Amino acid sequence: MGQVRHHDNFPSTPGKVKMDRSNYFGRVTSRWHSTASARLLGCSALLLAFALVVLFRVSSSSDLGDGGYFSHSDVHWAFKPTRVWEKKVRQSCLPRREDNPMVVLVTGAAGFVGTHVSLALKKRGDGVVGIDNFNSYYEVSLKIARQELLAKHGIFVIDADINDAFLLKTVFELVQITHVMHLAAQAGVRYAMENPGSYVQSNIAGLVNIFEICKAANPQPAIVWASSSSVYGLNTKVPFSELDRTDQPASLYAATKKAGEEIAHTYNHIYGLSITGLRFFTVYGPWGRPDMAYFSFTRNILKGKPINIYQGPNNKDLARDFTYIDDIVEGCVASLDTAEKSTGSGGKKTGPAQLRIFNLGNTSPVTVPTLVDILEKYLNVKAKREIVKMPRNGDVPFTHANISAAQTQLQYKPETNLETGLKKFVKWYLSYYGDNTPHESLVAW
Numbered sequence: 296m297g298q299v300r301h302h303d304n305f306p307s308t309p310g311k312v313k314m315d316r317s318n319y320f321g322r323v324t325s326r327w328h329s330t331a332s333a334r335l336l337g338c339s340a341l342l343l344a345f346a347l348v349v350l351f352r353v354s355s356s357s358d359l360g361d362g363g364y365f366s367h368s369d370v371h372w373a374f375k376p377t378r379v380w381e382k383k384v385r386q387s388c389l390p391r392r393e394d395n396p397m398v399v400l401v402t403g404a405a406g407f408v409g410t411h412v413s414l415a416l417k418k419r420g421d422g423v424v425g426i427d428n429f430n431s432y433y434e435v436s437l438k439i440a441r442q443e444l445l446a447k448h449g450i451f452v453i454d455a456d457i458n459d460a461f462l463l464k465t466v467f468e469l470v471q472i473t474h475v476m477h478l479a480a481q482a483g484v485r486y487a488m489e490n491p492g493s494y495v496q497s498n499i500a501g502l503v504n505i506f507e508i509c510k511a512a513n514p515q516p517a518i519v520w521a522s523s524s525s526v527y528g529l530n531t532k533v534p535f536s537e538l539d540r541t542d543q544p545a546s547l548y549a550a551t552k553k554a555g556e557e558i559a560h561t562y563n564h565i566y567g568l569s570i571t572g573l574r575f576f577t578v579y580g581p582w583g584r585p586d587m588a589y590f591s592f593t594r595n596i597l598k599g600k601p602i603n604i605y606q607g608p609n610n611k612d613l614a615r616d617f618t619y620i621d622d623i624v625e626g627c628v629a630s631l632d633t634a635e636k637s638t639g640s641g642g643k644k645t646g647p648a649q650l651r652i653f654n655l656g657n658t659s660p661v662t663v664p665t666l667v668d669i670l671e672k673y674l675n676v677k678a679k680r681e682i683v684k685m686p687r688n689g690d691v692p693f694t695h696a697n698i699s700a701a702q703t704q705l706q707y708k709p710e711t712n713l714e715t716g717l718k719k720f721v722k723w724y725l726s727y728y729g730d731n732t733p734h735e736s737l738v739a740w
């Protein structure tokens with residue numbers, strides 16, 4: 296595996312050099328008259344040089360040259376394609392079925408949803424290649440284990456960042472990507488208070504980079520990408536419908552997903568990209584995310600540690616529309632299958648293109664205490680429950696999906712209830728970790 300790049304490296308404001316202000320102004324005043332004309336000349340030369348540099352950078356970043364759309368002077372992408380690498384990409388993208396196969400670039404492929412979607416596509420004979428930066432938001436070993444699982448099924452996951460325009464361009468030149476399943480993102484609502492830059496870097500800059508690459512490709516691929524139920528934020532009208540307001544996000548994570556939906560509209564409108572956004576509702580299951588509550592509850596219950604069960608206003612239990620991973624995969628694959636072709640060519644739109652947004656939920660919310668009851672049953676261990684008032688850290692008291700649009704347009708029909716899904720999760724958890732449960736981490740929904 297290549298070098299792991301950490302999100303904590305998001306370029307920050309350059310350090311400011313401290314200066315003794317009184318000395319500085321003293322020096323300036325005494326030299327001002329004698330050096331005024333020389334300074335003026337120097338300043339004009341500097342201004343001219345600065346203007347030239349800006350002009351050069353703007354013109355060189357307006358196409359997708361090797362440096363990419365963004366100025367990446369702080370990020371050193373060490374990518375150089377080798378023959379072995381190119382062969383792996385080509386092989387991974389080779390479809391095994393004849394009836395209209397897709398060749399799909401899955402971003403975030405070493406992530407929870409990305410792994411499952413990649414496997415489903417490969418199993419039915421589509422070509423799949425993944426990309427993931429293996430960041431350390433949660434245990435990297437789990438991402439590597441997922442990567443190994445995918446490798447066993449003939450799927451190559453490139454260890455790279457979605458902001459690496461040169462690498463993505465190379466992939467698009469090597470193989471004809473027909474669809475992009477864009478799942479890479481900085482997930483979790485609470486972590487946004489610790490590392491806001493990582494959300495901007497992956498969920499905004501990364502998304503734009505993906506759209507830029509797709510826009511420039513010829514033919515352009517169709518894109519399906521993961522938004523989130525969190526865009527409903529403080530909305531209280533239930534169940535949440537795609538037509539409800541989404542302008543009151545409760546976390547930076549939600550705000551970046553909402554921004555993503557607006558950015559998607561722009562790329563569809565200007566460049567004719569076919570784009571489908573999916574608002575997932577609390578996805579859970581085998582190979583899941585350790586930062587999520589059902590996962591960390593399992594970990595702590597097995598360790599005999601207390602678990603915090605949050606309550607909303609008026610001591611109301613929190614509730615989530617928990618959605619089993621297989622149902623989400625069905626929704627993702629159906630979105631890819633029903634995605635129309637993009638209409639742009641050479642970066643220009645030639646006609647209107649498809650733009651869709653769907654809720655993918657289970658449409659039967661379950662309270663957190665009930666979730667814990669089910670976990671206790673399958674783990675055969677009593678949880679040490681601590682009831683705590685929900686802190687103001689971006690969480691919302693409940694989620695509930697209206698899925699009628701996905702039902703009619705995608706034939707989406709969630710089939711796994713929480714009881715059945717958690718049973719499968721616990722089975723996987725025990726086989727994967729055994730007694731070797733790692734340390735606890737952040738909790739997300």
Ligand SMILES: NC(=O)c1ccc[n+]([C@@H]2O[C@H](COP(=O)([O-])OP(=O)(O)OC[C@H]3O[C@@H](n4cnc5c(N)ncnc54)[C@H](O)[C@@H]3O)[C@@H](O)[C@H]2O)c1
Nearest residue numbers: 403405406407408427428456457479480521523575577578
């Ligand atoms: N799991 C859920 O309940 C849920 C709910 C709503 C939305 N979503 C969205 O679904 C998508 C998949 O979620 P998941 O649960 O599989 O999360 P995940 O964290 O397991 O997967 C995301 C993957 O993307 C990778 N990644 C992050 N930034 C990257 C970058 N800049 N370049 C390359 N790779 C990068 C991570 O390493 C990770 O493996 C995300 O977009 C997430 O926001 C998930």
